[in-house]
Amino acid sequence: MCLAVPARIARIDAPGQGTASYMGSQVKVNLSLVPQARQGDWVIIHAGFAISVMDEKEARETLRLFKEMAAAFPDEAA
Amino acid sequence: MSKISLELGSGGRLMRDFIAGKIVPSFADPLLRDLGDAALLPGGLAFTTDSYVVDPLFFPGGDIGRLAVNGTVNDLVVSGAEPRFLSLAFILEEGLESEVLDRVIRSIRTAAKAAGVRIVTGDTKVVRRGQGDKVFVNTAGVGRSIARPRPERIRRGDKIILTGTLGDHSLAVTLARGEYGLKSGVRSDCAPLLFLLPLWKRGALWMRDVTRGGLATVLSELAERLPYPLLIEEDKIPLSRPVRAAAELLGIDPLFMACEGKAVVVAPAARAGDFLRRIRAHPLGRRAAVIGEVQDRVGRPGELLLRTGVGGLRLLEPLTSELLPRIC
Amino acid sequence: MKPLRDPAALKALLGDIGERARRLKRKPRLMEVCGTHTMALFRSGLTPMLAEAGVEMVSGPGCPVCITPNAVHEAAIAVVTGVEGVTLAAFGDMTRVPTRLGSLQTAVPARGSRLRIVYSPEEALDEARRAPDRPVVFYGAGFETTIPAIAYTVRQAAAEGLKNYAVLPALWLVPPALRAILEAKDVAVDGFIYPGHVSAVIGAGPYEFVAGEFGVPGAIAGFEPGDILLAIRSILDQALAGRPGVALEYSRAIGRDGNPVARALMAEVCEPFDAGWRGLGVIPASGLRLRDAYAGFDAGRRFGLGAATADGGTDPAGCRCGDVLRGVVRPEGCRLFGTRCRPDAPVGPCMVSYEGACLIHFKFGPERRGRG
Incomplete structure (x- = not known):
């Protein structure tokens, strides 16, 4: 039940209310718990509420780390 | 005192128990006992019936009228019969706007024409406001049997073909109700499967349209009747982007979601390539894929297994209860 | 986040x-701790790997449907x-739990009543707004x-004066449950994978006692296969160094x-x-209820239902869900597992x-793999 997904805020519709785009779909998202969130931010959405704003720098860093690890095992590339 | 709950109509276990435990023994008829999508009558006739209670009546990609024609047509097609005649019965709620009924009738006419079936008998009843919900439709269909499904001839190595993406109908209807705050371009796949009919002459062993309960339920029920386990591959199952998104976001599983224009076809191993080419040649079958096979390398007889994207195995069981009511 | 599922990277981490x-x-x-992690581990096939x-995984109490007592x-x-x-209105999973009264799915509602499955609590609030009577x-x-x-x-609802809205609360706190598991000592845990999304709210601080008082390392993890493996590697590093802590291996999503x-x-x-959990019994300060200022929105009080504070209630005969939730037995250790208790007939x-x-x-x- 703690299923949550990352999605980008497509627009702010009203104070505390927005629409996020997720894989081409639009989902209503309540932004009351993340007052600092702006249009274009990536947020973690759980049960229709954004519970966290993602850190793009950290996300890029994680991706870089995994690409490096994968590069060390080139024969396993699937 | 036991009462009927919505769960009984969900396509899940309660419903299967009800049919097997109450309906079949009450009438003890060998034709009924087969529980196929249609009964194969003496004289080369196939006969089926279905009721439609979808809410809302109109949704992207379809409406109750189109569903009432194609649902019954498809039950005949997958039973090896060419659909010919339909009955049409309405149960209308007092106060329904006649314009709404006109739209439904127009849609039925268009769908029947497209499917090449004639509507030859019918009935109309009106119930008091609150005793029904706008429009309920029942259709019965009669077709000419052109081949008999032969599940008993299914062998190791035979292939399972899915004719397109899963779950579009179920999601389209749910989102049309305005539920879950989700919007997408998803459209119901409601369509007649007539293009599959020629496959019967080419040796198709078994077909089933993927409706309530989804692919997992349909194939689990097949697996229960076979001496070999079925194995399907997650990576090969076609999904539309909206269904993929809804599945991740809402935590629902497309393998259990209903379609109204998709079927699974079991093809003899040697003909699978030919079958796939023919299905893909039709606009409604463009995304068809061989998704699995009858095998005995993993699992036990009677089981339906899914090889997950990263190589794990998952056991699939029939749907226990659909959480989305009145989608057909 | 595809690189976090890249087989080569996962192999390197393993x-x-x-x-x-x-x-x-x-x-x-x-x-x-979290059921979503259990799901991710099994779905991705990581458990056997x-x-x-050489790492044994046990599941914790992180499934709210499961730890909510039948009462x-x-x-x-x-x-x-x-x-x-x-x-x-309810989340889908909550509607299928079997009780002496059947489940919400099999129950026949009173006249004019209905069950509605929602994805967001706000859908329930919206329904109350639409039909105030x-x-x-x-x-x-x-x-x-x-x-x-x-x-x-x-x-x-309070701010808008929506008197027709109420909540039947079943609200659970993770850190007190971890303390209960550690104090009970009936399962030896060498490290915790902390739930990423619970932590998005509570942060890392509330787990510090696990390392400080019990000397058990842990890491907060995301839900991609790579996230979970990073957390496990971090836990083992902490154990080897003899320096247990609370590592954050999900920093892209939470602080x-x-x-x-x-x-x-x-x-x-x-x-x-002090709430009663299935399997864990009453744990001090482990549940939340509505404050008195919001008593009017508590469905239990409004409809005179027995307070949900009682003991954990009893599991159905033979059912060992309680032990499974504590990590004391694996599901396969329950005699009902796969026989009388199956997904289409859950006990x-x-x-x-x-x-x-x-x-x-x-x-x-x-145990099912390759059996044939």
Whole structure:
């Protein structure tokens, strides 16, 4: 039940209310718990509420780390 | 005192128990006992019936009228019969706007024409406001049997073909109700499967349209009747982007979601390539894929297994209860 | 986030994990607290790979459907079957738990009443806004991830004067449950994978006692296969160095401080009490209930339902969900598992929820692999 997904805020519709785009779909998202969130931010959405704003720098860093690890095992590339 | 709950109509276990435990023994008829999508009558006739209670009546990609024609047509097609005649019965709620009924009738006419079936008998009843919900439709269909499904001839190595993406109908209807705050371009796949009919002459062993309960339920029920386990591959199952998104976001599983224009076809191993080419040649079958096979390398007889994207195995069981009511 | 599923990267991490596990004196046993982690581990096929690398995984109590005692599920059923003209809104999984009264799915609602499945608590609030004369009860179940959203609907209903909205709370706090598991000592845990989304709200601080008082390492993890392996590697590193802590291996999504806005909302609307968990019994300050200021929005008080504070209730005869939730037995250790208790005929809630260990083990269980 703690299923949550990352999605980008497509627009702010009203104070505390927005629409996020997720894989081409639009989902209503309540932004009351993340007052600092702006249009274009990536947020973690759980049960229709954004519970966290993602850190793009950290996300890029994680991706870089995994690409490096994968590069060390080139024969396993699937 | 036991009462009927919505769960009984969900396509899940309660419903299967009800049919097997109450309906079949009450009438003890060998034709009924087969529980196929249609009964194969003496004289080369196939006969089926279905009721439609979808809410809302109109949704992207379809409406109750189109569903009432194609649902019954498809039950005949997958039973090896060419659909010919339909009955049409309405149960209308007092106060329904006649314009709404006109739209439904127009849609039925268009769908029947497209499917090449004639509507030859019918009935109309009106119930008091609150005793029904706008429009309920029942259709019965009669077709000419052109081949008999032969599940008993299914062998190791035979292939399972899915004719397109899963779950579009179920999601389209749910989102049309305005539920879950989700919007997408998803459209119901409601369509007649007539293009599959020629496959019967080419040796198709078994077909089933993927409706309530989804692919997992349909194939689990097949697996229960076979001496070999079925194995399907997650990576090969076609999904539309909206269904993929809804599945991740809402935590629902497309393998259990209903379609109204998709079927699974079991093809003899040697003909699978030919079958796939023919299905893909039709606009409604463009995304068809061989998704699995009858095998005995993993699992036990009677089981339906899914090889997950990263190589794990998952056991699939029939749907226990659909959480989305009145989608057909 | 595809690179976090890249087989080459996962293999590299599994290699690191295997190497570290061998250097430890005994085979490490790690608990994944969150049911979503259990699901991710099995779905991705990591469980057997981890076993090969020498790491044993046990599932924890992180499934709200499972740890909610049947007394509460029965109260929800009582609302929809006993009150006329009410909408009971619930998350899908909550509706299938079998009780003495059947489940919400098999229950026949009172005249004019209905069950509605929702994705967001706000859908329930919206229904109350649309029809102010019709009572709407939201069966609000969840951990810290979900509680702020539920608290939001209560505060909002109060602000808007929506007298037809109420919540039947089943709100659970993770850190007190971890303390209960550590103090009970009936399962030796060498490390915890902390739930990423609960931590998005509470942050890392509330787990510090696990390292400080009990010397057990842990790491907060995301839900991609790569996230979980990074967390496991970090836990083993902490164990090898003899320096247990709370590592954050999900920093792209959450900060160490969690979400103070969400916590303030929880504190404004709810207060802790000694709640009874299935399997774990009564744990001090482990549940939340609505504060007196919001008593009018508590469905239990409004409809005179027995307080959901009682003991944990009893599991159905033979059912060992309680032991499974503590990590004391694996699902396969229950005599009902796979025989009398199956997904299409569940006896206990762990076979119902998509986050339930029994359902997940049944679907993906390694003991099924290659049997033929």
